[in-house]
Each structure stands twice: as C-alpha cells, then as structure tokens.
Amino acid sequence: MLKIVNTEWKLFLREPSMVVFAVLFPAILLSVLGAIPALRTPDPNFDNQRFIDAYMSSLVVVTLAFLGLNKLPTTVATYREKGVLRRFSTTPVHPARLLVAQVLVNVIAGVLSVVLLMVVGRVVFDIDLPHHPLGFVVTFLLGMLSLSAIGLLVAAWAPNARAAGGWATVVFMLVMFFGGVYLPRFLLPDFLNTIGEYLPPGVEALQDSWLGAAPDPVHLGVLALVTVAAGTVAAKSFRWE
C-alpha cells in the first residue's frame, strides 16, 4: 500500500499544473490579495477584522475543492478509461487500493497546501493560526473526505473521463461559490450563506475553528453523513472498466 501511495505521489509531483493549483495557488492568492492595502485594514463593518483574516477559510476551500472535485475524479476516470484499473485487477492487489491511494495523496497535498497558507499568512500578514486546532484538523479531514466521496461518485457515474471532468467542474464551481471563494461570504445573501454552512467542505466550520471556538457539531455531522452516503453509493455503483 505504501508503495502505491509513494508512486501516486511521484506522479502527482510530475504534473506541474496540479501542484500549482492544489498546493501553491491558495498561498499565492493570499499574497496577491494581501498586497492590496484595503484588504488588510481592519474593517469596522466586519467585526473589526481584516478581509484577509475572514478569507482564509475560503482559501482552504479552494484547495479542498481542487483536490476532491478536480484532481480526484479526472484521475480516477482516466485510469479507468486507459485500463489502468483493469490491469490492477489482473494482479493480487484489488484496484480499490489505487483509489484509496489517490485519496491519501490528496490528504498529503492538502495538508502541505494549508500549512503553506498558514505560514505565509502568519509570517507575511500576521494572520492568526486556527484558534481551535483540533476542530480545524477534524473539519479539514471531514471536508476533504466528503468532497472526495462526491468526486468518486462523479467518477463512478460519468461514462468517460471527459464527462467526469465536465460534471466535476459544475460541482466544483458550486462548492467554490458557496464556499465564498468568488464573492466573500459577507457579501452573499443570508439564505445562500446558510446553505453554504452545511455544504461540503464545511466552510463555516473551518471559519469557526479558525477565528473563534469549536466548530458546530451539526456542521461536522452533515459532512460525515455526506461522506458516508456518497462514499457508499460510489462504492456500490463504481465500474472498474
């Protein structure tokens, strides 16, 4: 298993666009936004916080969405289309291990990305580290798993790699929108924000654990539920060829 993860990790590092978007992009975006003075001035309309403080959780959403809803479904669907999964089935190792390895690689890449984001935020812009570290880690992992489960569901249902890419992009855009990536969440109408609170990968829970106290268990519960439900359906309906 370790060898499969190791190999998949090397393959990931050989795709420059993947590395840039999944690992470096959030930190780069933070640097660009942070370079704008207005965005790093405390805003009285917004609890006296700076825009960049409040935007950190949305930057985490970028990483999670990219890994779970772009990289995962396209890689898996491509592996199926090219017969990589089938070749695995001729060996003593079940091809499901390859999918698990993909998710593990994503967890590693996601952790790297978030650590980089925190370091840049702390050192350059004096942004606090998450106030509730345990809550943050749990939310991050659940957010990752829930989006991965949805990504695998897309890969399971899409007839081919192209379709998987297309469908996944639609979900990706929705998640990014509700995660406040395109428009900061305080500009979104309340009812949209309420929806966003419950949608994977749990932007509200990320926000809570970063800026305030523990994440709301209900939010985490929903993420766990989505993970189990989407994961089960994906596993049941997955085609290996």
Added chain:
Amino acid sequence: MAIIEVEDLVKTYDRKVAVDGVSFTVDEGEIFGILGPNGAGKTTTVECVEGLRSPDGGTIRVDGLDPRRDRAELRTRLGAQLQQSDLPDRIRVGEALDLYASFYRDPADWRELLARLGLADRAKTEYRKLSGGQKQRVSIALALIGKPKVAVLDELTTGLDPQARRDTWELVEQVRDTGVTVVLVTHFMEEAERLCDRIALIDAGKLVAVDSPAGLVSRVDGEQRVKFRPATPLDVTLLADLPEVTRVERHGPQLIVTGTGNLLHAVTSVLARNQIVAADLRIEQAGLDDAFIRLTGRKLSE
C-alpha cells in the same frame, strides 16, 4: 497434462451471445493460440479464463482453480496482458515494474526481466514516451513479473511494425522456454502458424477446430494451386481431365489449377507433351488461410 480446461463456455452481453459453447484444453508448457476474426469472442473467452468476467455457462479450471471462486489464488499463478490497457502517462518503466513486483509474494527480479525484454536502458523513461513496441514489451514484463505458470497475451503484436512483431515473437518463444504456458490471442495467421503448438479457431462465438497448425492445414487435404500463363492457347480440358486436378480457373491470361497429389508434375507433363511454354509458373501450398476458409466459409483477414 492440461493446465487450462474450458468446457461449454457461454458468455452473453445484454442480448448478444459473444461466446457460445466453447471447449478446449491447454497443455502445460505449450503455446496455445486462439485465432479468429474481429469480434469472434477471443478476448471474452480469455477474460473468463483470467477471472475478469463471469461466464453465463460452462466450467473453467486453471491449474485446478475456478477463476471466479479462487480469484485471489489465480492472480498469483496467471499473468495477463490485456488487449487494451495503458499505464499512467508519467510513470517510469522501472517504477511500474517495481510497483507491480511488490504485489506478489515471490516476484521475478524486474531488472533482469527488463534486460531480457531489451528494455534495460528504458527503466527511467516515462511510459508516454515509449514506442508502441516498447509499451507492448512493458506489458509483457508486467504479465510475467509475478512468475506466473500461465501467461495470457491478448493481441500483443497488433499495431506493431513487422520487425517489432518478429522481435516480440522471439520473446514469446523465450517465455515458453522458461516453462511458462502461453495462451496467445491473435488474428494474424502468420503469427499463429509461426508460434503456436496448437490453435483454437473461433468464429462468431463458436469453436471451429482445435489442432496443430499442420493438422489444420492437412484438413484441406494437401490442396495446392499451380498458376501460370500459357504462351500459346491451351485446351483446358486436357488439364481438367487429369486425376490430380479438381478445378481449373481462367483469370484473363492466367490459369489457376487447383488439385492434390503430385499436381505440379501432372500439369507440367501435359504442357511438355503439347509443347506449351508456361510463363510465371508458381505453386502455392494451402495454408492456415485456406484451412480457415474451408472450415468457416469465409476469410480470416479483412
């Protein structure tokens, strides 16, 4: 001794019957060919043997195992090269072999295997940068990495140029010489004739015949054809009346005489007696092609 036994295999996709009551056995240590036109059901047959598909009827035994029930154990004894299967674009040849070797309890030494397959200098090359022939050789290497007793190779030379094809044939013979039983799926006559100890002819899901290449050819009764252009007009009945001759055809200036026995001698005697000079005289032995036409009523190669 039989290492693979297939009996009354039936496989249906939706409503299309792909394999319809096929039976054959493969002996230990032989190269067994499965030959037939496109869509005959060759791939479906071997995928049932590999345990990748469950048959709708019939029984299969591979080294005493049921491919579906004893999947796990079968995987350690049977190596498969699939008709359509790639590796990730950016994986290096050495990495792929190292990875697949780790799946087996007692794998072959992958560096040695690469050297044997003439890929020693490609270990650091990414899969996408390999030529078609090299990709096929990597595929064979992966099928052999677990030291299987049986290797199933599906269309391994399709899409290769003639030189690469011949190199690959040599490789298959080497594999057999190390004691591995080889099942070779192909729709190339020449390949089957050159490599296989025995061949199963499959057409439209049905088994037409199982025999050695020579045995299949002998089923067309040692039929031969003599072709020539007579320099002066010739009374065709002189030839048609010969006991050796079964058929005389005229194609423009060319005569094609089909028959058995010492056909050439009989024909040239008649020509000599009548002082007729024959230009472009050629004789053709019946081959697997003819056997296939005789057995199925149609041509194998399109």
